[in-house]
Amino acid sequence: MTCEATGSERERVLDRCIDALIEGRSWRDELPPCEQAEELEQLLRVAEDVLAAGHRIPPPSGSAKEQLWRRIVRAAMTVLRPIREGHQQGGAPPRRRAVIAAIGALLM
Amino acid sequence: MELALSPAVPRAHSVVRAKDREVAWLEALYREHTDRVYRYAYALVRDPATAEDVCAEAFVRAWQKRHALRDEDRVVAWLLAITRRLAMESIRSMARRRQFETVIGDEDVPLPFSRGNGGDDARLWRCFGRLSPDQQRVLYLRAIEGLPHDEVARILGRSPGAVRAVQFRALARMRRLLEGTDDL
Numbered sequence: 001m002t003c004e005a006t007g008s009e010r011e012r013v014l015d016r017c018i019d020a021l022i023e024g025r026s027w028r029d030e031l032p033p034c035e036q037a038e039e040l041e042q043l044l045r046v047a048e049d050v051l052a053a054g055h056r057i058p059p060p061s062g063s064a065k066e067q068l069w070r071r072i073v074r075a076a077m078t079v080l081r082p083i084r085e086g087h088q089q090g091g092a093p094p095r096r097r098a099v100i101a102a103i104g105a106l107l108m
Numbered sequence: 109m110e111l112a113l114s115p116a117v118p119r120a121h122s123v124v125r126a127k128d129r130e131v132a133w134l135e136a137l138y139r140e141h142t143d144r145v146y147r148y149a150y151a152l153v154r155d156p157a158t159a160e161d162v163c164a165e166a167f168v169r170a171w172q173k174r175h176a177l178r179d180e181d182r183v184v185a186w187l188l189a190i191t192r193r194l195a196m197e198s199i200r201s202m203a204r205r206r207q208f209e210t211v212i213g214d215e216d217v218p219l220p221f222s223r224g225n226g227g228d229d230a231r232l233w234r235c236f237g238r239l240s241p242d243q244q245r246v247l248y249l250r251a252i253e254g255l256p257h258d259e260v261a262r263i264l265g266r267s268p269g270a271v272r273a274v275q276f277r278a279l280a281r282m283r284r285l286l287e288g289t290d291d292l
Contacts, residue, residue, distance in 0.1 A: 011272040015257055018275070022254040043279040046286065047251050050236070053229045054252030057147045058156060060163075065142055068164050069135075075168040076134060 010036055017044050021051060134171045141184070145191050148248055152195035153202075154233045162198055166191040184263045188245050199237070235285035243278035246271055 017027035017040065027044050031037055060068065145166050150159035169190050170177075177186055236244065249260045250271075257275070261268045284290035 008269060008272070011269075011276045014276055014279070015272045018250060019256070022251075042283055043276070046279050046282045049228075049232055049286075050247060050251040050282070051254070053232050054147070054151070056229060057150045057252075059143055060146050060160065064160065068142065068160060069138055071164045072134070072138060072167045072171075073131075075164070076131065076171050 010040070014040055014043060018047055021047060130171070130174065133174065134167065137170060137183070137187075138167055141187055144184070144253065145187055147252065148188055148191050149195050151233055151236055151248060151252065152192065152244075153198055154230060158198055158202070162191060162194045165194050169194065181262070182265055184249075185245065185265065188248070189241070192241055192244065232282075232286070235282050238285055238290075239278055239281055242274055243281065246274040247278045247282075250275055 013030070013032065017030045020027040020030045021044065031040060031044075142163065146159055146163045149162035149166070150156065153159050153162060166187065170187055173190075177183060236247070239247065245264060246260060249255045249263060250257065255263070257271050258268050260266075261271045264271065266274075281290065
């Protein structure tokens with residue numbers, strides 16, 4: 001394995017090392033001795049930090065997810081309700097009726 | 109034949125059925141991607157409560173704009189783009205609020221970015237926030253979610269080579285930002 005040939009080879013080596021990092025293996029085993037090894041090591045240390053910080057992001061708890069879902073549905077329903085009501089009454093949604101009335105008034 | 113029926117009643121029913129399907133679509137979207145959207149929002153805004161706000165708004169926005177999603181295979185990239193836009197709006201609005209609070213002299217107000225994180229993480233996420241949208245998405249999916257590069261390529265509609273190149277540039281930029289050789 002080399003990483004000296006081209007930029008894309010260097011990117012491949014970095015990618016293999018990141019795979020090792022993600023899988024919990026040692027990325028050093030994937031890093032060939034080459035001129036750019038030092039640069040790649042520096043980037044992999046950053047990747048290690050990002051991965052570790054990512055693991056520290058607290059996931060939303062079950063109850064937080066429930067609350068979020070209720071918020072989302074409430075917000076979605078405020079959009080949905082006028083449309084449903086409009087169709088159930090057999091006409092255009094109220095908001096659209098208001099727009100049509102406003103346009104009509106302008107044209108008069 | 110369905111077309112021969114009175115248009116009013118069947119149409120109203122079909123609209124209700126269609127809307128129920130859309131709510132079911134939203135629920136499926138939420139079940140599958142809550143953690144992803146929340147974690148990406150958190151990485152950008154670095155505050156649990158703000159990340160929840162961004163997350164909720166992102167799903168509502170996605171639902172409102174669902175017809176703009178032409179390819180269901182691109183749903184993750186699309187959701188992450190919506191999340192990022194909302195996170196940026198939120199950061200800008202927090203910055204304006206902080207500026208205002210400083211002007212009126214209330215400097216004891218806690219900074220939203222300083223809660224719940226060690227200093228190192230806060231700095232790291234600040235640097236992450238300075239990457240381009242493309243670099244953020246690749247680094248997030250690859251290093252935070254731990255997805256293989258071909259999966260990231262598929263999600264973002266890019267070639268594996270392009271993902272590797274963006275990943276390289278993202279880490280190089282992060283390193284410069286962390287070292288202070290690139291402006292934060």
